[in-house]
Amino acid sequence: MSKKPKFQTLTGMHDILGEEQKYFQKIYSVVENIAQFYGFQKIETPILEETELFSKGTGSSTDVVQKEMYSFRTKGGDYVSLRPEGTPSIVRAYIEHGMISRPQPVKLYHNVAPFFRYERPQAGRYREFHQFDFEVLGEKNSVIDVQLIQIGYNILKELGLKDLIIEINSIGDAQCRPYYKKSLVNYLRKHQVVLCADCKRRLKENPLRILDCKKEKCQELVNTAPQIIDYLCEECHNYFKEVLEFLDELDLPYRLNPFLARGLDYYTKTVFEIFEETEEGKKQGILIAGGRYDGLIKLLGGKDAPACGMAGGVERIMNIMKNAEVKITQSSPPKIFLAQLGELAKKRSLKLLEEFRKAKIPVAESLSRDSLKIQLGIADKLGTEYTLILGQKEALEQSVIVREMTTGRQKTVKLDNVIAEMRKRLKKS
């Protein structure tokens, strides 16, 4: 902190170490297990993609594309971008590898991986952040939407989060949404004096966003505004009804939010968000969000095929786990420490360590230290149960001292027998 180091991480980007690694690993393994249970295939896509994949896919009117992408031109003259989100990449892979001719739906997930958005960092928002992502491509069935919601909810539950709430809405499709938009704009325009400055701008650029403006006056106006539910075409209406019926079966804490509108262009019909309904939760923002995107595959050059997906924000989830002091069961440290003294013993220790590794018994060491005292000190700090002491004398005699750390009791055993001896002792404890 004091002397600014010559090099440090870029704004909004972080090294992940120590405590945070544990959370990341925990989230990774929960996602892995759940994905396998629900029959998702793993996919990893490049961090760098053609810029157009996102400007077209995510949508050129979105803030994400307009102002938040890390875009540049390669030496070869290609326009490329660091991925700001995962869905277009997965859709690209679906098209590129002809997955349309696999049995549908194709269920894909990618586990915790980095994404980039050039934004001002704040709580739960970073320029490099991590998401996991679940996508179900090639089929339109309301049970899929609901299952994705359930998967998201299950992941958070499994990670120990509480007070979760799911908000859901339907934003219609290309058939019905334009009608709604028109009547919403009409309504808002009549009352636009009341709107905040941001919303006045949104009225032109992205009127649906006004629906979740936090300003009191805007909300009052929105409360009496036309609701999209009343404008859904028959297909969307029935679909949404089915989704809600499935949801009711599942005992999930959900509520309808008629004003929920997502920020990406490709969503159709079902949209949802999962977050924690507490003060901390609100600060961290949306944990998992997703929805249906029936037009995206075609838009990106594939056949006309529907799809639905969701993504989770790893840092946000992690921050809540930290605040809630969710305990992570961590792998226990080695129970054995190998201390050595003298050149010959050091050489012999190197070999002995390998023998332990082959026997799959974890052993800690500090070979670079020469003082026995210090090595025992380290063993103590690590909390190992036994310390093996291998000195000059022992090395010559082909033996090693086994010291029980709690009692201080020591026993000399033959080097050839030490693995068997330790295995026996560890079994007992």
Added chain:
RNA sequence: GUGGGCGUAGUGUAGUGGAUAGCACAAGAGCCUGUGAAGUUCUUAGGGGGAGUUCGAAUCUCCUCGCUCGCCCCA
């Protein structure tokens, strides 16, 4: 893009214009040249950077960089 708060050793902090910038933990070495937990001694290491005000700045002012929180937007 925009607004607020903050920047003192690795970490956590004390010091609101004047002395060698203090403390705790951590780290390393010794007391004890082959035996840990205590004790003790020592060592490493510090006011983000730059300009200004002043006899004198960690302290006041400005700029800049960084962190952080919010708006916007989103996972």
